Amino acid sequence: MTASRNHFLIAIVAALSxxxxxxxxxxxxxxxxxxxxxxxxxxxxxxxxxxxxxDATDYQWRAELPGKGCSTPIVLDEQIYxxxxxxxxxxxxxxxxxxxxKWRTVFGKEDPGKHRNGSGSNASPVTDGKAVFVxxxxxxxxxxxxxxxxxxxxxxxxxxxRDTLFWDxxxxxxxxxxxxxxxxxxxxxxxLAAFDKESGEIAWKVPRNYKTPTECDxxxxxxxxxxxxxxxxxLIWGAEHLTIHNARDGQVVWSCGNFNPDAxxxxxxxxxxxxxxxxxxxxxxxNDRGVxxxxxxxxxxxxxxxxxxxxWMRDDVGTFVPSPAVYNGNxxxxxxxxxxxxxxxxxxKNVWQGAFPKHRTNFYASPLIAGGKLYAAREDxxxxxxxxxxxxxxLLAENDMQEPVIGSPVPAGNRxxxxxxxxxxxxxxASGSGS
Numbered sequence: 001m002t003a004s005r006n007h008f009l010i011a012i013v014a015a016l017s018x019x020x021x022x023x024x025x026x027x028x029x030x031x032x033x034x035x036x037x038x039x040x041x042x043x044x045x046x047x048x049x050x051x052x053x054x055d056a057t058d059y060q061w062r063a064e065l066p067g068k069g070c071s072t073p074i075v076l077d078e079q080i081y082x083x084x085x086x087x088x089x090x091x092x093x094x095x096x097x098x099x100x101x102k103w104r105t106v107f108g109k110e111d112p113g114k115h116r117n118g119s120g121s122n123a124s125p126v127t128d129g130k131a132v133f134v135x136x137x138x139x140x141x142x143x144x145x146x147x148x149x150x151x152x153x154x155x156x157x158x159x160x161x162r163d164t165l166f167w168d169x170x171x172x173x174x175x176x177x178x179x180x181x182x183x184x185x186x187x188x189x190x191x192l193a194a195f196d197k198e199s200g201e202i203a204w205k206v207p208r209n210y211k212t213p214t215e216c217d218x219x220x221x222x223x224x225x226x227x228x229x230x231x232x233x234x235l236i237w238g239a240e241h242l243t244i245h246n247a248r249d250g251q252v253v254w255s256c257g258n259f260n261p262d263a264x265x266x267x268x269x270x271x272x273x274x275x276x277x278x279x280x281x282x283x284x285x286x287n288d289r290g291v292x293x294x295x296x297x298x299x300x301x302x303x304x305x306x307x308x309x310x311x312w313m314r315d316d317v318g319t320f321v322p323s324p325a326v327y328n329g330n331x332x333x334x335x336x337x338x339x340x341x342x343x344x345x346x347x348x349k350n351v352w353q354g355a356f357p358k359h360r361t362n363f364y365a366s367p368l369i370a371g372g373k374l375y376a377a378r379e380d381x382x383x384x385x386x387x388x389x390x391x392x393x394x395l396l397a398e399n400d401m402q403e404p405v406i407g408s409p410v411p412a413g414n415r416x417x418x419x420x421x422x423x424x425x426x427x428x429x430a431s432g433s434g435s
Contacts, residue, residue, distance in 0.1 A: 031413030033075040036124035036172045037366070041224050042274060043325030044369035048414045051429045052373060052385040056402035060415065060428040061099035066091065068112070069121030070364075070406040071172075073417050073424065074132075079146070080417065081132050082424060083121040085110045090120060090136040092144055097413070099426060103148035108155075111138040117364050117379060117406050118168030124407075126173050126180075128197065133180045137169040141182060143200060152200030156182065164188050170220030170270065176232055176247045179203055185219025185238035185269070192223070192236060192250055206250035210239040216260060218268040221323075224275065228253070228299065235299075237282060238269040242297055256297055257306045259284050264291070272323040272366075274331055275299065276345040279311065281331045283319045288336045288362065292318025296348050312348035317341050322376075323366040327388060334367040334376045340386075340393060354393040356384045370411040377405040383418060401425065 037043045067085030074081050079102070080095040090107040110120040120137040127133070131143045131151055139157025144150055163169060164186045174181045179194035185208065193205035210217065219238025225247070226235050232247035244254035259282065260267060271283040278299045285293030296311040317333070325332045330351050333341040338356035343349070356376060365377040374386045374393060381401040386393040407419035418425040 031075065031078065033073075033410050033412060034129070035074060035126040035174065036072050036222060036408070037272065037323065037325075043323065043366055043408070044327050045411050046371070048371045048411060049429070050370045050373055050411065050414060050416055051427050052387075052396040053399065054383075054397075054425075054427045055399050056381075056425075060426045062426070063095055063099045063101065063424045065093075065419075065422055065424060066104075067110075068119045068421060069419070070117065070119045071121050071124040071419070072407040073410050073419055074125050074127060075410065075412045075417070076127050076129060076146075078413070080412065080424070081125050081127065082419065083123070083125055083134055083136065085112065085120060090134075090138055090140050092125065092132060092134050092142075092148075094148060095424065097415075097426075099424075105144050105148045105150060107136070107140045107142060107153065108138060110136065113137055113168035115167045117404070120168075122168050122170050123172040126175055128175050131197065133173050133175065133197070135169075135171075135173050135182060141173070141180070141195065141200075143180070143197060151198075154195070154200050156184075160184070160191070161188070165218050165220070166215060166268070167220075170222075172222045174223050174225050174234070176225055176234070179247070181223055181225070181234055181247075183208070183219070183223050183236055183238070185217065187215070187217050190217065190219075190239065192234065192245060194247075194250060204250040206245070206252075208236070208239070208243070210241050210257075212240050213260070213263045213265040213267070215266045215268050216240055216264075220268060220270045221272040224273065226275065229302075235273070235275070235280065237273050240267075240269075242273070242280060242282060244299070254299075254302055255304050255306070256309050257304075258310065259293070259295060270321050271319050274324045274326050276326055276329060276331065279345045281324060281343070281345050283324060283333070285315075285318050285320075287318040287320040292316065292320075292335075294318045294333075294343070294348065296345060311346075314348055317343070317350075321362070321364050325367050325369050327369045332367060332369060332374065332388075334363055334374075336362045338363055338376070338378070338384075340374070340376075342388075352391045352393070354386070356386075356395070357398070364406045366408040368409040368411065368416075370416065375409040375416065377407075377409060377418065379404055379406060381405045381420060383409065
C-alpha cells in the first residue's frame with residue numbers, strides 16, 4: 001500500500017471518529033458547515049468546486065453587518081448563521097443564500113473586547129440541525145430555534161465569574177448528542193462543563209486546573225468531540241495538557257503533559273488541535289516570536305500517558321494563532337507570517353513547503369481547504385487562494401476584500417463565505433474567474 005493511499009485511509013478513520021453522533025442526527029450534506037471547523041473538525045471538505053478570483057467589488061452578494069465580530073459563519077440547509085454586535089448588544093443573525101437577513105435574535109449588552117482583532121463575538125455558533133448554540137464574551141450562552149426564537153439563555157459570567165484571559169475569549173461551544181459543551185481555561189478556576197441542549201440546565205461541570213508558568217494556563221482553543229475507545233468523548237487542549245473526558249460525566253479518562261519542559265512563560269494555547277487517525281497534532285510555543293513547537297501525540301491507552309505517547313516534536317515549525325487543517329491525510333499549517341507547511345502526522349516530517357507573499361501583517365484566520373484549494377485570509381483583508389497538487393502548492397489569486405478579515409473562510413455549496421469586519425461576502429464562480 002502506498003504512503004498516500006495509507007494517509008487517505010487514515011483521514012477516513014479520523015472523519016468517522018469525529019462528531020459521529022451529530023452526523024447521524026442530521027446528516028452531512030456537502031452544502032452544510034455546522035461548526036467552526038466543519039462537521040469533521042478538520043477545516044476541510046472534498047465536496048464541491050470553488051472560485052478563486054474575487055475581491056471587494058467582485059462577489060455574488062454582500063451583506064452589511066450591524067457590528068463587529070470575529071466569529072466564523074456556519075451553514076445549515078442553505079441558511080447562514082453568524083454572531084455579531086448589534087447596537088451594542090450580542091446578536092445572532094440568520095441569512096438565506098441570497099444574502100437577505102431572515103431574522104435577528106438580540107441578547108443582552110455586549111462586552112466588546114480589547115484586542116484590535118478581537119470582539120465580544122469571537123466564538124462561532126454551532127448547530128445540531130434543530131437549534132443554534134452561541135456564546136459571547138459577555139457570558140451569554142444560548143440556544144436559539146431555527147426560526148430565531150430563544151429556546152433558553154444563561155449567563156456563565158454571572159454564574160461562574162469573569163474570565164481572566166489576557167485577550168478576548170476564543171473558545172467556541174461544541175455539541176455531543178445530549179449536551180452543549182463549554183470550556184474555560186484561564187488563571188483561576190478552570191473548568192469543562194456540559195449543558196442540556198433542550199433545557200440549558202447544567203449536566204456536569206468538572207475542574208481542569210494545572211499549575212503553569214505565567215499565561216500558559218490561558219486557553220483559547222476549542223474542544224473536539226471524538227469517539228475514544230468506543231465511547232463519546234471530549235478532547236481539550238490547554239494549560240500545557242491534552243486531556244480526554246468522558247462525554248457522559250466529564251471525568252478525565254486520558255491525559256498527556258510535558259509540552260513545555262523548559263517552563264517558558266507567555267505561551268497561551270490558541271490553535272485548536274487536529275486529529276488524523278490516532279495522532280493528535282498540537283501547535284504550541286510562540287511561532288509569532290520565532291519559538292515554534294509542534295507535537296505529535298498518540299491517542300491510545302488510559303490514564304496519564306505523558307511518558308509514553310509523545311511520538312515526535314519539532315522546534316523549527318509551528319503556528320501560534322491559525323489552527324491547522326487536514327487534507328489527504330496530512331496536516332496543513334498556515335503559519336502566522338504566511339509560510340505554509342504540509343506535515344506527515346505520523347512522523348512529523350515535511351511533505352512539502354510553500355509561502356504566501358511576505359507582508360507586515362499576520363494571519364489570524366484559520367485556513368480552509370475546499371475542493372483541493374487552500375484559502376488563507378490575512379488580517380488586512382487579503383484572501384489568498386492556492387491549489388494543492390501533489391507535493392506542492394500553486395498560488396492562484398491574491399484577493400483584496402478592503403476590510404480586515406479575522407474569521408475563517410467557510411464553504412457553502414460551491415460558494416465561499418468570507419466574514420469581514422463590516423460585511424459578509426458570498427463568492428461564487430460566476431462572480432469571478434471561477435475554478
